[in-house]
Amino acid sequence: MDDRERGTDPTREIEPSDVADILLVDQSPGDVRLIEEGFADGSIVNQVHAVADGESALEFLRKEGEYEDAPSPKLILLDLHLPKLSGEALLAELEDDPDFRQTPVIVLTSSSAEEDVVRSYDLNANAYIQKPVEPMDFVTIARAIEDFWLALVELPCTE
Template sequence: MGTIDVNGSNVAVILVVDQSAGDVRLLEEAFADGSVANAVYAVSDSPEALAFLRQEGDYEDAPSPDLVLLDLGLPSRDGGGLLAELKTDPELRPTPVIVLTGSDAEEDILRSYDLNANAYIRKPVEPEDFLTIARAIEDFWLALVELPPDGE
């Protein structure tokens, strides 16, 4: 989908949508230690995420992500509302969205899957556990799964 060429190598593009700068930093560090080349981009709210995904405004040159990691606790519009919009937009629907959030509430899990999230992962409490999650995401979503090509 959004793999980009960086110095002659294909790089998986990951968009993190999360208002927590600390969690974003932990994810960036965890993916930097991975075995699949990747580029992590981060935005902190729904309007910014939509601009990035639609390549509008400041993001007109943004790459199309291979994967979106979405927190439900976003300012102005919750992650569930953003997920609903992504999964009803024909251009954005094919992009896999993993809900990565602190909630373990059954209603959040059910709502996310009802809105066609591709997976739901509870954010870890311990910083070192972000590495475990990043590796699992990398091993499955970036190394094993066939992602849709651009324009599909």
């Protein structure tokens, strides 16, 4: 499928309203780089904002401290294995907070453990994706996220 069939015509001018803010919560600088490169290599224009732990994610979402000017993300990509506040604990916080309950969360983690999958969905994660081993597979994941979550699905207004 080429860019025009996917709806990402490279000759089309990008409107500011076309750019979605995505919050990436991942402690691994290497994985953050691979995910950001996956979006860039896939010609995906969304803005990825990365934080390294669950506490920073809550500060970002609540616009606290250094994140007071942070945008409201349309989507959260969440690793489960985080310092300070785990991915599961963050999911529980989001589920209990009416301001963030409607923000879709995709768990993007290295774990393939069935108990992690079940627990994530029990905490209302919207999807669970195991991180790929091959760097080019991050492009496939980024395109799938864009095609489904940011192009096809109607998300609630975040502002």
